[in-house]
Amino acid sequence: MRPPRAPRAYLVCVGSELLAGQLNTHQAWLSLRLRRRGFDVAGESSVPDSAAAIKTALRRALDAADAVIVCGGLGPTFDDVTREAAAAALGRKLRFAPKLWRAIRARLARRLAAVPEENRRQAEVLAGAEVLANAAGSAPGQRLEFRWRDGRPRSLILLPGPYSEMAPIFERVLPRLAARHARGAGAGLVLRLAGVPESVADERLDAVRARFPAASFTILASGGEVSFHAAVRARTAAAARGELKRLRRRALDAVGQWCFGEGDATLESALGLRLRESRLTLAVAESCTGGLLGGRLTSVPGSSAWFYGGVIAYDNALKTKLLGVSSRLLRAYGAVSAQCAEAMAAGARRAAGTDIGVSITGVAGPDGGTKDKPVGLVHIAVSGPGTALLSRRHDLRGSRETVRSRAASAALTLLQEALDGPSLTGTRLTVPSRFHRIGAT
Amino acid sequence: MRPPRAPRAYLVCVGSELLAGQLNTHQAWLSLRLRRRGFDVAGESSVPDSAAAIKTALRRALDAADAVIVCGGLGPTFDDVTREAAAAALGRKLRFAPKLWRAIRARLARRLAAVPEENRRQAEVLAGAEVLANAAGSAPGQRLEFRWRDGRPRSLILLPGPYSEMAPIFERVLPRLAARHARGAGAGLVLRLAGVPESVADERLDAVRARFPAASFTILASGGEVSFHAAVRARTAAAARGELKRLRRRALDAVGQWCFGEGDATLESALGLRLRESRLTLAVAESCTGGLLGGRLTSVPGSSAWFYGGVIAYDNALKTKLLGVSSRLLRAYGAVSAQCAEAMAAGARRAAGTDIGVSITGVAGPDGGTKDKPVGLVHIAVSGPGTALLSRRHDLRGSRETVRSRAASAALTLLQEALDGPSLTGTRLTVPSRFHRIGAT
Numbered sequence: 001m002r003p004p005r006a007p008r009a010y011l012v013c014v015g016s017e018l019l020a021g022q023l024n025t026h027q028a029w030l031s032l033r034l035r036r037r038g039f040d041v042a043g044e045s046s047v048p049d050s051a052a053a054i055k056t057a058l059r060r061a062l063d064a065a066d067a068v069i070v071c072g073g074l075g076p077t078f079d080d081v082t083r084e085a086a087a088a089a090l091g092r093k094l095r096f097a098p099k100l101w102r103a104i105r106a107r108l109a110r111r112l113a114a115v116p117e118e119n120r121r122q123a124e125v126l127a128g129a130e131v132l133a134n135a136a137g138s139a140p141g142q143r144l145e146f147r148w149r150d151g152r153p154r155s156l157i158l159l160p161g162p163y164s165e166m167a168p169i170f171e172r173v174l175p176r177l178a179a180r181h182a183r184g185a186g187a188g189l190v191l192r193l194a195g196v197p198e199s200v201a202d203e204r205l206d207a208v209r210a211r212f213p214a215a216s217f218t219i220l221a222s223g224g225e226v227s228f229h230a231a232v233r234a235r236t237a238a239a240a241r242g243e244l245k246r247l248r249r250r251a252l253d254a255v256g257q258w259c260f261g262e263g264d265a266t267l268e269s270a271l272g273l274r275l276r277e278s279r280l281t282l283a284v285a286e287s288c289t290g291g292l293l294g295g296r297l298t299s300v301p302g303s304s305a306w307f308y309g310g311v312i313a314y315d316n317a318l319k320t321k322l323l324g325v326s327s328r329l330l331r332a333y334g335a336v337s338a339q340c341a342e343a344m345a346a347g348a349r350r351a352a353g354t355d356i357g358v359s360i361t362g363v364a365g366p367d368g369g370t371k372d373k374p375v376g377l378v379h380i381a382v383s384g385p386g387t388a389l390l391s392r393r394h395d396l397r398g399s400r401e402t403v404r405s406r407a408a409s410a411a412l413t414l415l416q417e418a419l420d421g422p423s424l425t426g427t428r429l430t431v432p433s434r435f436h437r438i439g440a441t
Numbered sequence: 442m443r444p445p446r447a448p449r450a451y452l453v454c455v456g457s458e459l460l461a462g463q464l465n466t467h468q469a470w471l472s473l474r475l476r477r478r479g480f481d482v483a484g485e486s487s488v489p490d491s492a493a494a495i496k497t498a499l500r501r502a503l504d505a506a507d508a509v510i511v512c513g514g515l516g517p518t519f520d521d522v523t524r525e526a527a528a529a530a531l532g533r534k535l536r537f538a539p540k541l542w543r544a545i546r547a548r549l550a551r552r553l554a555a556v557p558e559e560n561r562r563q564a565e566v567l568a569g570a571e572v573l574a575n576a577a578g579s580a581p582g583q584r585l586e587f588r589w590r591d592g593r594p595r596s597l598i599l600l601p602g603p604y605s606e607m608a609p610i611f612e613r614v615l616p617r618l619a620a621r622h623a624r625g626a627g628a629g630l631v632l633r634l635a636g637v638p639e640s641v642a643d644e645r646l647d648a649v650r651a652r653f654p655a656a657s658f659t660i661l662a663s664g665g666e667v668s669f670h671a672a673v674r675a676r677t678a679a680a681a682r683g684e685l686k687r688l689r690r691r692a693l694d695a696v697g698q699w700c701f702g703e704g705d706a707t708l709e710s711a712l713g714l715r716l717r718e719s720r721l722t723l724a725v726a727e728s729c730t731g732g733l734l735g736g737r738l739t740s741v742p743g744s745s746a747w748f749y750g751g752v753i754a755y756d757n758a759l760k761t762k763l764l765g766v767s768s769r770l771l772r773a774y775g776a777v778s779a780q781c782a783e784a785m786a787a788g789a790r791r792a793a794g795t796d797i798g799v800s801i802t803g804v805a806g807p808d809g810g811t812k813d814k815p816v817g818l819v820h821i822a823v824s825g826p827g828t829a830l831l832s833r834r835h836d837l838r839g840s841r842e843t844v845r846s847r848a849a850s851a852a853l854t855l856l857q858e859a860l861d862g863p864s865l866t867g868t869r870l871t872v873p874s875r876f877h878r879i880g881a882t
Contacts, residue, residue, distance in 0.1 A: 016659040019482035020670060021473035024465055027487065032462035041460035043494065046468065046485040049659065053484065060501075077643045077660060078650070116640050136839045162663070164843040218461040229461065284732070284753065290739025291725070291732025294753040298731025301807055301841060309755035311763070312725065312735040318750040318793055322763065352759055366742055400742060 006233060007181035009034045010065035011044040012057050014072035014082050015161060018046040026071050026166065033170070035218075035231055037178040038186025039067065049073060054085035062089070062148050062156070066181045069170070072161035074139035076119040082158060083124050083142075090146070090156070094124040100131055104138050126158075132173055137165040143173055145180065155180060187240040188231040189248055192265050193258040194224065194413045201226050204254040212247050223402075224409035225267065228255065260416055267412035268296045274419050275306035275356075282415075283352030284310035285323050285344035287335065287361040288378065293408045308352045313344065323347030336361050338379050338391050345383035345391075356418070357383040360411050362394075364403045378407045382418045390418050447481040447674055448622035451506035453498050455513035455523050456602060457489040467512050467607065474611070476672075478619040479627040480508065481657075490514060495526035503530070503589050503597070507622045510611070513602035515580035517559040523599060524565050524583075531587070531597070535565040541572055545579050573598075573614055578606040584614060586621070596621060628681040629672035630689055633706050634699040635665065635854045642667050645695040653688050664843075665850035666708060669696065701857055708853040709737045709744075715860050716747035716797075723856070724793030725751035726764050726785035728776065728802040729819065734849045749793045754785065764788030777802050779820050779832050786824035786832075797859070798824040801852050803835075805844045819848045823859045831859050 011030055018024050024046060031041045042065045047053040054073065061068040073082030087094045101123035108115045122139050125131055132141030139160040148154045155177055159166045193201055198221035205228060209217055218229040230247055234240040252259065261270040275282060284294050291312050297303055311322045316335050319325040325343040333339040341359045349357030362378030369375035376398070381391035394410050396403045452471055459465050465487060472482045483506045488494040495514065502509040514523030528535045542564035549556045563580050566572055573582030580601040589595045596618055600607045634642055639662035646669060650658055659670040671688055675681040693700060702711035716723060725735050731753055738748045752763045757776050760766040766784040774780040782800045790798030803819030810816035817839070822832035835851050837844045 015661075016657075017661045017670070018468070019472050019485060020476050020659060021469050022661065023469045027459070028462050028464045031460050035461055043489070043498075044460060044487040048482075048484070057484075076640055079659065112638070112640075116644060118640065118644070136843070164839045168840075218458060218463075220458065220461075220463050222464065227462075286732065286735070288739070289736065290744075290748070290750070291727065291735025291753065292739075294727070294732025294755075295730065295736045295845075298729070298733075298755060298805075299842060299845070303731075304755060307731070307755055309731070309753040309759040309763075311752055312732065312750040314735075314739060314745060314748055314750035315793070321794075322750075322752070322792060351763060352756070353762075364739075401740060404736075404740070 004183040004233075004235075006038055006040040006186060007067065007178075007183055008042045008065040009039040009067045009069060010042050010061035012054070012061050012068060012070045013044065013046045014049065014054055014070060015046075016048040016079070018072075019048055025163070029163075029167070030069060030071070030170065032229070033174060034069075035229065036188040036190070037174055038182070038188070038231065038233065039178070049079040049081060051081040051085040051088065054082055055089045058086060058089040058156075062154055066153070067155040067157070067177055069157045069159065071159040071166050074122065074141070074158060074160045076116065076122055076138070080121070083121070083126070086156065086158060087126055090126070090144075092144075093127045095127050096120075097123050097125050097131065100125065100140065104140075108138055126156075129156075132157075132159075132169045134160060134165050134169060136168065137162060139165065141166075141169040141173070153180070184233055184235050185237040185240040186231060186233050187237070187244040188229065189244060189251075190263055191228045191251060191255065191259050192261045192267075192270070193226040193228065193255055194260050194267055194409065194416070196226060196255070196258040198226050201228065201255050201258065205251065208247065208250045208254055211250060212243070215243070215247060224406040224413075226258075260413075266296075266300075267409060267416070269300050271412055271415055271419075272297070272300040272303055272306060274416070276302075278419065280356055280419075281306050281308055281352075281354040282356045282358065283308050283348040283354040285319075285348035285357060285359040286310070286312050287314060287319070287344070287359075288364040289360045289404050289408050289411075290314055292404055293358070293360060293411050296408055296412070308354050310348045310352055310357075319344060319347075322351060324350065334373065336363055336373050336377055336379060338381070338393060341379035341381035342383065342389055342391050345381040345389070349383050355385060356415070358411050358415055359383075360407050362396075362403070362407055364400045364407075366400055376403050378403065378410065380407070380411045380414050382414050384418065390414060445624040445674070445676070447479060447627055447672075448508065448619075448624055449483045449506035450475045450480040450508045450510060451483050451502035452485040453495070453502055453509060453511040454485065454487045455490065455495055455511060456487070457520070459487040460489055466604070470604075470608070471510060471512075471611065474615060475510075476629065478615055479623065480619070490520040490522060492522040492526040492529065495523055496530045499527060499530040499597075503595055507594070508596040508598070508618055510598045510600065512600040512607050515563065515582070515599060515601045517557065517563055517579070521562070524562070524567070527597065527599060528567055531567070531585075533585075534568045536568050537561075538564050538566050538572065541566065541581065545581075549579055567597075567599075570597075573600075573610050575601060575606050575610060577609065578603060580606065582610045582614070594621075625674055625676050626678040626681040627672060627674045628678075628685040629670065630685060630692075631704050632669040632692055632696065632700050633702045633708075633711070634667040634669065634696055635701050635708055635850060635857070637667060637696070637699040639667050642669065642696050642699065646692065649688065649691045649695055652691060653684075656684075656688060665847040665854075667699075701854075707737075707741075708850060708857070710741050712853055712856055712860075713738070713741045713744055713747060715857070717743075719860065721797055721860075722747050722749055722793075722795040723797045723799065724749050724789040724795040726760075726789035726798060726800040727751070727753050728755060728760070728785070728800075729805040730801045730845050730849050730852075731755055733845055734799070734801060734852055737849055737853070749795050751789045751793055751798075760785060760788075763792060765791065775814065777804055777814050777818060777820060779822070779834060782820035782822035783824065783830055783832050786822040786830070790824050796826060797856070799852050799856055800824075801848050803837075803844070803848055805841045805848075807841055817844050819844065819851065821848070821852045821855050823855050825859065831855060
């Protein structure tokens, strides 16, 4: 029996800045979450801060999909016109909500001496809509359930533009949105891979796709990581779960060796979990990444249990002074060398008094490359108890920011490998000794 | 005399992956370049690899704009259907171009043993279109100049999806596109502000908007920074420049005190410029940001001229060991205190041997907050030569990542202030002494 078609969602991203060079990150973030909940994302429109443009986009989106998600244009300023445009598109009134205004005013009064009268507009709500509380800002979201001109049910969700406000509201409302438009049942998974090129993962997964022709698949590559997304549909939730379980097993047979986590797992959160379980502590020594690796590690809530800190040794003098890398070594091999990376990793471990030290040194560019040490050359090392040492050379491509971000990812991957035992990653070991399952010292 | 309206462009991004979690980076890249050439970007649509969806999006885009730029869907596989969809949208034939096919085949034969018959489709060209050679891949672009159903001229540009193929073709075709649709002249500016809430900046800029009713404006807030975008149009380039100059002066009268740079300037690049000019060097001591500040500073190419590095002192033991913060101070005031921030900043300066040290210590959350020291409490300090010291308390709101990113921005703002002299930022000074224009030691 064929499962019913997936419910459709459409995204409308509001903001002239999206048409003036600002990166639209909401589209990817929202699409991923909608897909996981069984929605087919039928399209996305970015529109300027113009009531007429928003109104047209909304009506077209409502013609095309069951659920329309709008982000942006709920602020207090003259160019925030999503509320008015939505009212015009639906032929509904906006109602001023005095209770909501009191809450917004109280919130703003904590930060501002005088609450601008402009913010009053944020208390205007589409007639019949539910207010979606915003814990992180003054613009509340709105959710309206109604019948569109074809007589069929629609959901319209208005979300504030800033990510930190949009994301928690959307995560809260999504389960209800999915329940409302459920037709049959969907189930999805995401496998997170590192240390493997996209094309290799893709080839390995061919067999999985062939075996599950009714499922939908996406492979995405970004910043040295690859993610594999799969979604299945069935008449019942139990059937969807069963199908997904079989698919997951096949997929792990194909690419499990590179899989560091599932769902929203990041390289750093997966690593943190491993360190916490093993009761191991970590310190960093960063040169070309200048703190990016530490920044990513400390993005994990509770990272203080296993991350102590470290040294940003951008200048060579700091490599010597704070990490104990000898001037002789720097003269003989240079700062971008396996030898320096290894000494930095050991130095981080020693300086911070941790079980493990990890280091990054490289040429991020755009200048500073030579024939022997071109832009993109990065050495990474992991130092463990005793003489345990794992180090690797990478030849990365791309802009300064790409090289730096991939270098940080590569360091996290090498740490995983040090904890996991051997794996094939297609890169070269510069030092044959490696350590696995380091015991807590 | 009223200037003519700006020519309009519309973007259509083709690819199911854009609706499944893949970041759409073409939209920002193309928008920026079109705006700089005087186009108003009227909108963007992301559509799946479906001929019907692409056709509908193309017709709507052609109704809305003078020039429509389409990327993606020009590959050889079954799901590359942009050529067919464009032909259907315009009611034009696709013509097989034997000469183009020979060129594509010769190119592929260099890499592949057998050239797939599938690639023939890449030699199909919209009747009347010019072929845009692709030096980096097999899919050529296409450019068609024609009259749309309203009888007015349109340009349709088809570009391949991969950035490395799309970008050079677009850079080559853009000057001709701009020349074809030129009407009058445009000029624009971006002012970058920090240390001011969006609503306050917005209120101050009201007068500017009132005085330049024909100009277009956007205000954008992100991570503790605010940017103000303005664009003017006039009959001639000289008139547009003159108008923009007057607008800029008014805007700086309104918000100049918070303006750290213009155009593509970031807080870190503007600061780097100031440090380089003043021949001053900088080191960091980061607790709750764990390296984010160092990561941002080193994102600036050439930052090694003024940034030496520093210490990530996430754990208190490292604050003592590497930064010399006394255990007594930590016991008396705690790690999240003005006293600790000041000792950390001085310690960073001393450890790295730089002119200036900057520190961040705070409660990023989600856990670890107390009544006295809630989540979002952040202390920042700048230490200069001698006893020069500037320190500030911030009560930040939002998620862990928002608090951390705003804390890093606040540290950059405090550094600017230390270099600039006094400014009103609406935040509290915990220490009355401050230093301006630090001389190089």
